[in-house]
Amino acid sequence: MGRLTLSVATESLRLAQPFRISGYLFERFDVVVVTLSDGRFLGRGEGDGVYYLKDDAPHMLAELERFRDVIEADPSREELRALMPPGGARNAVDCALWDLEAARHGMPVWRLAGQAAPRALRTTFTLGADEPQLMAQAALRCVQxxxxxxxxxxxxxxxxxxxxxxxxxxxxxWLGVDGNQGFGIGQMDALVAGLVTHNVSLLEQPLARGKEADLEGYQSPIPIAGDESILTLADVPSAVGRYDVINIKLDKCGGLTEGLLMAAEARRLGLDVMVGNMGGSSLAMAPSFVLGQLCDIVDLDGPTFLSADRQPSVDYVHGNVWSSAEVWGVGAKVAP
Known part of the structure; x- marks a missing residue:
């Protein structure tokens, strides 16, 4: 087994305007960027962490230092998955390993993952909570x-x-809503009835994490998705009978390697699959775009909130997201 050099940087990605959800107001995404070099090739990955698990930039940095020897030993992605806990730090390293492997083999990540050539994906564009008419105006401005x-x-x-x-x-x-754990089971009937009136197609995470059992046996005409309640592969079986859809986010599960396993297990259990993001730049969206090729619902609009994205970037055209291997997935040679 060879040796790698791990380099870590932190970046504060400013939002163009504040973004509000249930219980939180975001003004920036604080991310870590991992670069792995073997002296000839390099791979990169970005982690945003999981805010409601206190998986922030200082925590991710501490995790990367704690596992530096493991990472620099050039582990396989499965070895990394067994040795590091899930979260933003492992996501950044896992995605950097995919990028590095793509460079070493001279082929894109989608091919390494055994997928067909990628297609552009219809993505949702998210509106932060505000006064109703202001949100309606924002919806009109989001022309594409x-x-x-x-x-x-x-x-x-x-x-x-x-x-x-x-x-x-x-x-x-197409319209979906995200409760971000803001409701109780006693509010569900009125909420769902109103959403049906307005032709809403998805209700994401209405109840708090830890209250999943309240949904057992609940009959909803609108599919319900689990997000905060479904973090990793180990959580997927618990979605059956409670949720119709699982929302996979690479920062939650610890990388593309586990995300692909979650999608396969969800399919096996008869669940639909959604890919989302905690935020971040195009470097974070590109690996999720690979996972999105397997998903029913795609929510990869994180870079659209930024005052400035990194380059090269993913593209948003006619309501679709597209990521090329220039963004991520065929790493660059290390300069001599």
Whole structure:
């Protein structure tokens, strides 16, 4: 087994404007960028962490230092998965290993993963919680969107007013909502009934993490997705009977390697699959784009919130997201 050199940088990615969800207001994404070099090739990966698990930049940096010897021993992706815990740090390293492997073999990651050539994916564009008419105006400004996801706050009356205003402004789009753990089971009937009225196609994580059992036996005409409740491969079986869809995020599960395993297990169990993101630049979206080739719902709009993305970047055209190997997936040679 060879040796690698691990380099780590932190970056504060400023948002173009503050973004509000249930219980949180974001003004920036603090990410770590991992670079792995074998002296000839290099690979890169970006981790944003998981804010509600206190997996922030200082925690990710500490994890990377704690496992530096493991990482620099040039482990396989499966070895890394067994040795490091899930989270943003492992995600950054796992994605850097995929990038490095692609460079060593001179082929894109999608081929290494056994996939067909990638296609552009319809992605949702997310609206942060605000006053209903302001959200409707934001929906109108998002001209290219063919799918919109609406952040809710747990105030059923206000949330349904938000959805009604957006639906009136954009009657043609696919519409989903994200509760971000803001509701209780006692609010579900009124919430779901109102969402049906406005032709909403997905209700994501309405209940708090730890309250999943409250959904057992609950009959909803709208598919319910588990996000904060489904972190890793080990959590996927618990979704059966509670959720219809699982939302895989690489920062939660610890990288593309585990994300692909989660998608396969969800399919085996009869669940639909969604890919999302905790935020970040195009370097974070590109690995999720590979996973998105296997998904029913794609939510990869993180870079659209940034005041400036890194280059090269993923492209957003006609409501679709596209990532080429120039962004990530065929690493560059190390300069002599």
């Amino acid at each position: 969107a063919r799918a919109i996801k609406v952040k809710l706050t747990g105030d059923t009356e206000l949330d349904l007013a938000r959805v009604a205003a957006i639906r009136a402004a954009r009657p043609e789009v």
